[in-house]
Amino acid sequence: MATKRGNTKAATSSVGSKVLIQFYRDMLLIRRFEERAGQLYGMGLIGGFCHLYIGQEAVVVGLQACSKPGDSVITSYRDHGHMLACGMDPKGVMAELTGRAGGYSKGKGGSMHMFSREKGFYGGHGIVGAQVPIGTGLAFAHKYKNDGGLSFAYFGDGAANQGQIYESFNMAGLWKLPVIYVIENNKYGMGTSVQRASASPDLHKRGEPFGLRTMTVDGMSVTAVYEAGRDATEYVRSGEGPVLMEVNTYRYRGHSMSDPAKYRAKEELQKMREQFDPIDRLRAELVEMKAMDEDGFKAIDKEIKDIVTAAAEFSQTSPEPDPAELWTDILVEAA
Amino acid sequence: MTIQILMPALSPTMTEGKLTKWLVKEGDKVSSGKILAEIETDKATMELEAIDEGIVGKLLVSEGSEVIPVNQPIAILLEGDEKASSIKATSVTTPMAAKTESIAAAAAAAPQAATSAPEKEYTSFKTQTVREALRDAIAEEMRRDPNVFLMGEEVAEYQGAYKISQGLLDEFGAKRVIDTPITEHGFAGLSVGAAFGGLRPIVEFMTFNFAMQAIDHIINSAAKTLYMSGGQLGCPVVFRGPNGAAARVGAQHSQCYASWYAHIPGLKVLAPWSAADAKGLLKAAIRDPNPVIFLENEILYGQSFEVPADDDFILPIGKAKVERVGAHVTIVAFSIMVGKALQAAEILAKEGIEAEVINLRSIRPLDTETIILSVQKTNRCVTVEEGWATSGIGCEIAARIMEQAFDDLDAPVARVAGKDVPMPYAANLEVMALPQIADIVAAAKSVCYR
Numbered sequence: 001m002a003t004k005r006g007n008t009k010a011a012t013s014s015v016g017s018k019v020l021i022q023f024y025r026d027m028l029l030i031r032r033f034e035e036r037a038g039q040l041y042g043m044g045l046i047g048g049f050c051h052l053y054i055g056q057e058a059v060v061v062g063l064q065a066c067s068k069p070g071d072s073v074i075t076s077y078r079d080h081g082h083m084l085a086c087g088m089d090p091k092g093v094m095a096e097l098t099g100r101a102g103g104y105s106k107g108k109g110g111s112m113h114m115f116s117r118e119k120g121f122y123g124g125h126g127i128v129g130a131q132v133p134i135g136t137g138l139a140f141a142h143k144y145k146n147d148g149g150l151s152f153a154y155f156g157d158g159a160a161n162q163g164q165i166y167e168s169f170n171m172a173g174l175w176k177l178p179v180i181y182v183i184e185n186n187k188y189g190m191g192t193s194v195q196r197a198s199a200s201p202d203l204h205k206r207g208e209p210f211g212l213r214t215m216t217v218d219g220m221s222v223t224a225v226y227e228a229g230r231d232a233t234e235y236v237r238s239g240e241g242p243v244l245m246e247v248n249t250y251r252y253r254g255h256s257m258s259d260p261a262k263y264r265a266k267e268e269l270q271k272m273r274e275q276f277d278p279i280d281r282l283r284a285e286l287v288e289m290k291a292m293d294e295d296g297f298k299a300i301d302k303e304i305k306d307i308v309t310a311a312a313e314f315s316q317t318s319p320e321p322d323p324a325e326l327w328t329d330i331l332v333e334a335a
Numbered sequence: 336m337t338i339q340i341l342m343p344a345l346s347p348t349m350t351e352g353k354l355t356k357w358l359v360k361e362g363d364k365v366s367s368g369k370i371l372a373e374i375e376t377d378k379a380t381m382e383l384e385a386i387d388e389g390i391v392g393k394l395l396v397s398e399g400s401e402v403i404p405v406n407q408p409i410a411i412l413l414e415g416d417e418k419a420s421s422i423k424a425t426s427v428t429t430p431m432a433a434k435t436e437s438i439a440a441a442a443a444a445a446p447q448a449a450t451s452a453p454e455k456e457y458t459s460f461k462t463q464t465v466r467e468a469l470r471d472a473i474a475e476e477m478r479r480d481p482n483v484f485l486m487g488e489e490v491a492e493y494q495g496a497y498k499i500s501q502g503l504l505d506e507f508g509a510k511r512v513i514d515t516p517i518t519e520h521g522f523a524g525l526s527v528g529a530a531f532g533g534l535r536p537i538v539e540f541m542t543f544n545f546a547m548q549a550i551d552h553i554i555n556s557a558a559k560t561l562y563m564s565g566g567q568l569g570c571p572v573v574f575r576g577p578n579g580a581a582a583r584v585g586a587q588h589s590q591c592y593a594s595w596y597a598h599i600p601g602l603k604v605l606a607p608w609s610a611a612d613a614k615g616l617l618k619a620a621i622r623d624p625n626p627v628i629f630l631e632n633e634i635l636y637g638q639s640f641e642v643p644a645d646d647d648f649i650l651p652i653g654k655a656k657v658e659r660v661g662a663h664v665t666i667v668a669f670s671i672m673v674g675k676a677l678q679a680a681e682i683l684a685k686e687g688i689e690a691e692v693i694n695l696r697s698i699r700p701l702d703t704e705t706i707i708l709s710v711q712k713t714n715r716c717v718t719v720e721e722g723w724a725t726s727g728i729g730c731e732i733a734a735r736i737m738e739q740a741f742d743d744l745d746a747p748v749a750r751v752a753g754k755d756v757p758m759p760y761a762a763n764l765e766v767m768a769l770p771q772i773a774d775i776v777a778a779a780k781s782v783c784y785r
């Protein structure tokens with residue numbers, strides 16, 4: 001099968017202002033949610049590991065806008081943004097971060113382990129790369145059941161060097177499974193840059209030997225991601241087989257909360273924030289298009305602030321899990 | 336309104352830190368994301384970012400201050416057009432701090448495992464090999480439930496490396512009997528995803544030795560997700576294949592994994608001996624809503640046994656079987672060692688020792704009740720396993736007997752196990768490395784002080 005490089009450029013032409021405003025809102029929700037999560041972590045309300053998605057919002061917002069009900073989504077431990085983009089309740093997500101009974105996993109999973117079968121979100125996985133074969137299996141189930149669904153399997157540039165990724169590509173290519181593999185290339189696997197970890201830094205090319213259609217996308221432009229996503233979903237839904245999309249993005253914060261990010265120049269981060277921020281860029285586009293006035297932006301800001309405040313409050317007022325929960329959910333009782 | 340900026344915890348273990356440098360001064364306007372200060376944690380020097388917009392009203396700690404506890408206010412931010420004078424006038428609410436109370440109540444006892452329904456009595460039997468019994472179990476369950484499918488290396492066109500899946504491709508087609516590439520890590524993970532997606536995969540490992548490449552998915556993905564998801568995401572997968580030593584295949588192909596998997600909450604672990612065990616337990620495993628490790632034995636595949644000739648034959652998981660009744664010593668074994676234990680019992684009987692032989696069938700959950708009842712009668716116990724003694728199944732059985740029947744013991748529990756060496760290739764050494772009938776006889780005599 002011939003592979004095709006789909007190079008996309010930031011284009012607003014085909015995307016209506018209503019959709020763009022929704023993207024703006026969805027990205028802002030993730031940004032503000034993550035900032036608040038960072039704050040709650042600082043207050044000791046969130047424990048352990050906490051990996052923030054700030055800077056990468058355009059990736060999941062642009063792609064999930066192309067999903068349909070019944071599709072499956074799976075990702076790594078940097079998962080809060082994906083859950084919000086799947087329509088999961090910010091309250092339930094934040095309460096899981098604080099380890100409370102009202103969290104999506106009753107407080108037993110934490111930041112890295114949350115799921116919603118109802119929203120088609122299958123985690124939240126703490127082992128680098130492990131979500132990729134599982135996401136391939138979700139695609140296998142869609143094909144087996146012939147339900148028209150597809151699977152989005154997100155992973156990072158660091159996971160791209162895991163052997164199981166290529167085992168998955170091979171089976172997906174062999175069996176033409178309905179899966180979109182999304183490499184969120186944020187340039188660093190923890191503290192190691194792509195150049196220092198990958199013999200060939202063009203990660204999308206790694207799909208070619210397996211017959212995957214490959215694409216590279218500007219992940220700091222939500223419209224570019226959206227257009228690439230529409231192209232990819234159409235291709236996969238038509239039964240042509242899997243797609244590998246490398247989305248170039250940038251993580252503003254450290255790998256986890258305790259990472260001072262000394263491995264990159266401050267100027268690099270500053271440049272990405274000031275010139276390529278996906279939210280600022282979209283806001284400028286909306287202003288230029290006269291799609292929304294200052295009052296409109298203020299209204300969205302307030303709506304988001306209220307949602308995040310309510311989530312933070314819920315995450316602190318929801319009780320800790322009942323001690324009896326220690327012993328539940330280990331095995332499913334046979335019917 | 337004023338906002339307090341608190342000393343943040345910037346690592347999982349940080350309880351206090353040093354404010355090395357302020358990067359803003361009073362009166363500065365800041366927006367979300369602006370770096371306010373540098374803070375030295377127990378791990379590194381980190382930057383503190385503003386979350387909210389506003390004007391720096393007051394810096395409450397000076398640069399270079401050390402040992403600032405987490406959650407102590409370090410600065411005050413004014414929102415909108417407030418003046419610094421409003422700091423005193425406005426009551427500042429301290430955000431709720433983290434609770435770290437210990438939960439003594441969590442020591443609530445683990446619920447007792449539900450007692451399984453007793454095994455049904457069957458009257459009509461047919462003679463089958465273990466291989467045929469396994470194939471019939473898979474075929475019957477695939478007929479019963481269209482979501483059951485079989486995947487693994489050489490299971491379809493080759494008809495199974497050990498011919499367990501003979502004829503299944505013909506009956507069920509390539510959609511449900513799937514040859515995989517040699518990619519254990521990948522297809523084990525794929526099967527977990529398929530189970531999350533509503534299917535019921537049976538994964539054949541050509542041998543369990545190769546499942547070590549897949550063990551991350553078996554444990555981290557299959558066994559733990561139900562708990563981590565608060566009960567939302569069950570994983571009905573059967574991982575099956577030959578386990579333990581075959582004959583003369585050397586160290587990398589001859590290992591018993593029973594104790595490895597028995598260690599993991601969230602898994603069920605079964606080890607059939609007879610063809611009836613194989614059929615009844617595999618059917619139960621396929622119907623079970625949890626991940627099941629199904630440990631077969633290559634040498635047993637060709638052995639014949641009586642299997643109930645009943646379409647509804649199925650065995651309960653978690654129930655051991657007393658294969659031979661005896662009053663003097665209890666021998667607990669599983670898989671191929673059950674046959675050896677029964678042969679040992681015949682020899683012992685000639686010497687006046689009546690051994691009770693228990694076939695565990697299920698390693699996790701372990702049928703402690705059957706073992707304890709037997710030991711209360713015999714007051715002696717020998718455990719037999721092919722795997723190594725250290726941290727083996729025999730250790731677990733001995734511990735449970737000590738906990739629940741200490742006063743019934745007339746002798747310490749004896750363990751017969753594989754020798755503590757990688758499996759040798761040479762025929763004579765291999766025999767020495769594996770538990771033999773004579774070893775079981777000797778152990779039984781020793782606990783009887785004979």
